[in-house]
Amino acid sequence: MPTPTSEPKLIAGNANQPLAKAVSRRISMHRGQPINLLDARVERFNDGEIFVEVYENVRGEDMYIIQPTSNPANDNLMELLIIADALRRSSADRITAVIPYFGYARQDRRAKARTPISAKLVANMLVEAGVERILTLDLHATQIQGFFDIPVDNLYASPIYALDVQHHFKDQMEDIMVVSPDVGGVARARDLAQRIGAPLSIVDKRRGKPGEVAEMTVIGDVKDKVCLIIDDIVDTAGTLCKAAEVLMENGAKEVHSYITHGVLSGPAVERITNSVMKNLVITDTIEATEAVKAAPNIRIVQTAPMFAQAIINTWSGTSVSSLFDHQTLVPLYEGHYSLG
Template identity: 40%
Template sequence: MSEPATRQAGAVTKKLMFFAGDVHPELAEAVATRLGTQVTPQTAHSFANGERFVRFGRSVRGCDAFVLHAPAPPLNTWLMDQLIMLDALKRASAKRITAVLPFYPYSRQDKKHRGREPISARLVADLLTTAGADRIITIDLHTPQTEGFFGGPVDHLRAQPLLAADLLRHHQDREIAIVAPDSARVRLAETWSVLLGSRPIAFIQRRAALDPAYPAPAQLIGDVAGRLCVIVDDMIDTGTTTAGATRLLLDAGASDVVAVATHGVLSGDAPARLAASGIREVTVTDSLPITEAQRFPQLRVRSVAPLLADAIHEVFTDGSVTSLFSRPASGG
């Protein structure tokens, strides 16, 4: 897809402008190339005390602005960076502002488990609104209900079709079982089962027990003997759950184990933990930047740039983002 970044709508000419923070330039350039545009030049720096500053190098008055930011570590710094960019666009009279967050920060804090706790995912939505976002584009929220925290439209994109097609290309002839790492991910496992042609599902009780620090045993529900087990989740952070699940599945007779997740957070010792777990491969997307220190032999990365670019194009042209879910994943 490559079209001019302007289009005529009656007597009104719409102008698309694409903006991106400094944290994930590879994804930004890939999205811009597919859109047939460029990342708008900007000046950005930090003051000595850590405060961020952003100024755009071109007029943004009346534009349809799309602001891509991937809140990688340090997450709070980059989240603030995006808020500042949204505020600058609002004050410079951009007509419509869409925050593009491939990974939605604080998405795991979407409800109160006990008293006196925050609902930080709602706070992020409020901050985006206050800063000037009229719309959000994001991929695979931790829980779909998070969409309701934002008062405007939310385009919740799905990376599972892209990842499922990739998995089938490599393991089409294998006997596959989909594994949810806990009961909360059974619904996700059901989605994967459909995408892969009604494969059987297993799930693990007592997710916390997959951490060696917890002595209580985890329990596997479902038959995985002789099958390629596909652990599915929305993100892999420390890798503790995935590594523990891999050991449990191999002990239960699985022929091989792979893990698939949209967001490769891969914090701390996660790469080493996963590399030593006995897992065959781990596939994530580039919704977050993957540094050299985070890479390990079993890691595979798929790009979500085509998905994001197609969604931006549909929003800009007043098309249907939903239509993206009814046709095969393209590109990358």
């Protein structure tokens, strides 16, 4: 454990520098002194090999590596592993990997014969590299926590989204209907529905072949409702935009989406811009491209206040699960949302 006089030390790869800097600023505000990102270089040789050099002493320090393993997933994962190895070989006391978006989480089981369980492989690599604790947000499959023999703190976006909904829809709360875009995501959608006191509906989808949705059926009455689709990942946005259309066809007044990780690959931004959805709200766990920033109906919610508090709680040995309560987050997001 860190000594009482030490401070948490932060280092970041290249995956999401804006988020890492925002977390650093928030921790500095909380501690009343500058807690800057460690001076280090994380770069590539001409052949693509990744090289890391840390310019500050980390012996006996409590280290936090801020690095989502988003696109390019393999490069960002290798950066994380190599940073962890550099810190371990430099005698860091404890290494926590702060992985806002945990890549490969969709490969959490063998769906058919002769396929890998890549999420377990990634877990093994992280532990082997010297990571002793994981801090992440909205794991695609919560059972991935069991792939590790080290502590895993899986935070949830739904408390932040509850604040956001109560702020942006305060005059329409009686009309809100929370929608899960598939049966597998019901628990996530139900969590937000309970937080804001709204009913729950489900879009039952039946796939023809991967990437194609053959048929969608709405379970529940969405007529004249303001529908909020809740999910953890939006990738190409095909299913999401189709679900929004089906809800509108079933009489919904408006459709908005709250999705934690904006992977938004391929035609996603164009699809969302042209869709019947009024707004897509994502978090900043994955660094937004210029196209995402410019999209008129995509809004980004900050996660830095939550991650900064989670790092402070981990460092000080206090509860991280307190951040599951959206009332706990109200002071952290003061200035972001007015709930009066």
